[in-house]
Amino acid sequence: MTNMDKLYESVAANGPVCVGLDTEISYLPTTDTAKTAGENVVEFNRALIAATKGVAGCYKVQIAYYESLGLDGMRAYAETLKMARATGLPVIADIKRGDIAKTAEMYAKAHFTGDFEADIVTLAPYMGLDSISPYLPYCKDQGKGVFVLCRTSNPGAKDFEYQKLADGRHIYDLVGDSLTEMGKDYMGECGYSSIGLVIGGTYTEEATAIRAAYKNTFFLIPGYGAQGGKAADIAQYLTKGNGGVVNSSRGILLAYKKQPGVAFDEAAYNECVRMREDIQGECNKL
Numbered sequence: 608m609t610n611m612d613k614l615y616e617s618v619a620a621n622g623p624v625c626v627g628l629d630t631e632i633s634y635l636p637t638t639d640t641a642k643t644a645g646e647n648v649v650e651f652n653r654a655l656i657a658a659t660k661g662v663a664g665c666y667k668v669q670i671a672y673y674e675s676l677g678l679d680g681m682r683a684y685a686e687t688l689k690m691a692r693a694t695g696l697p698v699i700a701d702i703k704r705g706d707i708a709k710t711a712e713m714y715a716k717a718h719f720t721g722d723f724e725a726d727i728v729t730l731a732p733y734m735g736l737d738s739i740s741p742y743l744p745y746c747k748d749q750g751k752g753v754f755v756l757c758r759t760s761n762p763g764a765k766d767f768e769y770q771k772l773a774d775g776r777h778i779y780d781l782v783g784d785s786l787t788e789m790g791k792d793y794m795g796e797c798g799y800s801s802i803g804l805v806i807g808g809t810y811t812e813e814a815t816a817i818r819a820a821y822k823n824t825f826f827l828i829p830g831y832g833a834q835g836g837k838a839a840d841i842a843q844y845l846t847k848g849n850g851g852v853v854n855s856s857r858g859i860l861l862a863y864k865k866q867p868g869v870a871f872d873e874a875a876y877n878e879c880v881r882m883r884e885d886i887q888g889e890c891n892k893l
């Protein structure tokens with residue numbers, strides 16, 4: 608069973624909410640001055656994971672928030688991955704790597720084995736398919752997975768991804784088509800390949816066409832909450848509520864600010880439940 612299969616099963620059991628652990632120290636309601644920034648982040652994440660594990664489909668840990676704290680942060684990153692993986696839910700390391708094959712080999716080893724081992728990683732495809740291939744032996748042998756940036760959630764998606772090719776396709780179509788083709792050799796039991804795509808939930812043009820074109824491709828859908836992505840739009844990227852996970856980071860981490868008097872971990876749980884109902888409600892209307 609591949610990690611994409613596990614993700615599929617987890618979404619079927621718990622719903623499509625991907626809890627984004629983009630934990631910036633300034634988000635913490637209180638800090639312990641006797642502890643380092645990284646240690647404070649770990650304690651916050653520990654409580655957040657414990658509170659949300661029953662309502663999360665998976666976790667995504669954004670490495671930049673940890674790298675920005677230096678070695679202390681990287682220890683917190685390793686610990687956070689360990690705590691999240693201990694729930695049994697799939698854990699995505701949001702590392703967005705993309706480099707020549709030899710260097711990619713080292714990134715794959717760094718993030719699929721050892722201290723920073725994750726179940727699935729995010730990759731940037733700009734340098735071509737040889738920058739993706741070195742991760743694939745880990746998909747074949749250990750069931751690991753990748754999510755490759757296709758049509759991202761940020762305004763700058765229009766700068767390159769939306770540009771048109773001579774045959775009328777967008778660059779994001781080329782990326783999606785190429786990676787889907789590559790994924791045919793990495794199919795899991797649940798009908799999805801180990802090569803998924805990142806499809807931002809903030810742009811909704813051609814949502815149904817994109818879902819229909821990539822039936823066997825699992826989507827990581829960021830943009831819900833803080834970036835304004837709406838459940839009604841996001842639902843179109845799912846197939847009967849599955850086939851994708853919907854990330855929210857700030858919306859969950861900072862949920863306590865919108866729930867006065869509620870502890871941050873309980874507020875995060877409440878937000879996951881609300882978000883899940885919001886998305887599943889829209890899926891049921893389709």
Ligand SMILES: O=C(O)c1cc(=O)[nH]c(=O)n1[C@@H]1O[C@H](COP(=O)(O)O)[C@@H](O)[C@H]1O
Nearest residue numbers: 669729759760805807829833834855856857
């Ligand atoms: O690969 C990603 O996860 C990603 C792709 C994308 O197109 N847009 C996007 O926001 N992300 C990530 O998704 C998370 C969104 O965070 P919030 O906007 O706080 O929910 C961040 O970790 C981003 O780095």
